[in-house]
Amino acid sequence: MKRGVSIAAGLIVVAAAIVGAYFAGRAGADSARRELRIQAVAENAGAAQADTASAIALPAPTKGAALPAPGTPLKDNFARLQANANAGDAAAATRLVRDLDRCNRLRSTQWRNAGATDALTRRSTDGMNAAQLRTYQALLEAMELRQQRAQQEQAMCDGVDERMLGSLVPNIAQAAKLGDEQARACYLERGPLYDARGLIRQPDALRGYRATATKLVEAGLAAGDWRVVDLLQQAYEPGSQSLLGGLLGADPVQHYRYLKLYRLGAEAHRADQLDRQLAAVAAGLSPAQLAQADAWAQNTLDTGFKGRSTDGTPPGWEACDF
Structure with missing residues (x-):
């Protein structure tokens, strides 16, 4: 009985780890001006973007350009997305932020996934009852889905370097300014x-x-x-x-x-x-x-x-x- 309780408790811990890894990566403007009482400081909020542009050659922006297909390697489209975002293309700015954020999270997600996978596959099924075995099978299937997702993320993020990742915050600011x-x-x-x-x-x-x-x-x-x-x-x-x-x-x-x-x-x-x-x-x-x-x-x-x-x-x- 104690062994069954231990196994169930272990499964709960593993399940929590896997679920956490799986889901980690979920008026008046005029009156507001009077009430916020903020003294704005004149700064060039796009300075970091300018630094990125100087480090990575950007093409001329393309007005009305279609976005790359989902999952397309970011390194192949970064310069074009960045140029269009800098020029005020809201769709390009939104797409760039999402892709950069996914790549920025990838390393830590892979590390957490590896730990959860190892813990799950090392667990013995000896002594599990039918309900526990069904839970274990569901966890294995979830792990497989996570591995497939990780492969897709890796393919999209291959070649994305620190200079590109370093533009994440200024690109969030740019997307925000454009209405995201x-x-x-x-x-x-x-x-x-x-x-x-x-x-x-x-x-x-x-x-x-x-x-x-x-x-x-x-x-x-x-x-x-x-x-x-x-x-x-x-x-x-x-x-x-x-x-x-x-x-x-x-x-x-x-x-x-x-x-x-x-x-x-x-x-x-x-x-x-x-x-x-x-x-x-x-x-x-x-x-x-x-x-x-x-x-x-x-x-x-x-x-x-x-x-x-x-x-x-x-x-x-x-x-x-x-």
Whole structure:
């Protein structure tokens, strides 16, 4: 009996490792300008892209060019995608970010996959009951799918060098500027911290983040982007440790405003939790502040936001899940 329990426990651990490896790589702009209280710093946010362009010869941009077929080796298309992204091609910028991110994650994914595969294949099936054997077979099939996916990723990423990978963060910023909502959320939340190695090489990227983030917040609010609202309510919360929070600074009134706006657009099953959060924040505000914030949130919802705020922002959502 103890052996069966041990085997089952081991399978659960292995399953967790495999599942984790498998899924690792998931209004008002005008009023916002007055409220964010950010002093923009004039920086060339495309400096890192210029460095990449000087290191890798880029062709002339091709307006309206079709994107490469999915899975095409990135090294063969990097220069063209980069040139078109730099010229304002939103589709090229989005594709470049996704492919670079997949290649950037590949090494760590392969390492985790190798460990999970080794642990699974070493496990003995002696003593397993029928249910355990079915689970084991399902895990083997999942492992096979992961191996196939890894081979496809490897083929796409062969030849992608450090210079190309080093352009990931500035390309996220470029895609965000061109309207990619996922890239916008990622850059606002993580900015140059998304690639800490690159930040060490280019510390000035943090100054570029200040100016770029300001414009992205305004663009996100103008577009009715609920991701930006959620990021703002978290950033303004006293005690926030996020990069965006460091830029904006703690502000209970602004925290309440954006949390209230988020609550007004929320699904019913999230309402109670959000109401408790609002009540805790409201305890430190005056009646006048609350009245003004409530009116602002309702007006902003009516004039600039549609859909449900919680649809794309479940608890623990990942801003950089490309």
